[in-house]
Amino acid sequence: MVKKLICTGRNVLYAGTAVPQPATITINTETGKITDIHPNYQSRDAGHTSFDEDGTAWIDAGDRVVLPGLVECVFSVSDETG
Secondary structure, eight states: OOOEEEEEEEEEOOTTOSSOEEEEEEEETTTTEEEEEESSOOOGGGTOOSSOOTTEEEEEEEEEEEOTTOOOOOOOOOOOOO
């Protein structure tokens, strides 16, 4: 079972930043909450293993834009009257 999820990317936009920048985000999968944001890109394949432990999964977003904490609030309303 995955206990921790690490998402790393080169274009992360999070609180306190005005433009996307490299960052590594740690998420507790049991609570679904972000536990830490490191202001640098740390790739598992590049030998950065300070986060790696049993029960850890990695997502490398590369150059994709990452918006931690963003909640998608799209919903639909339908008229059920006939």
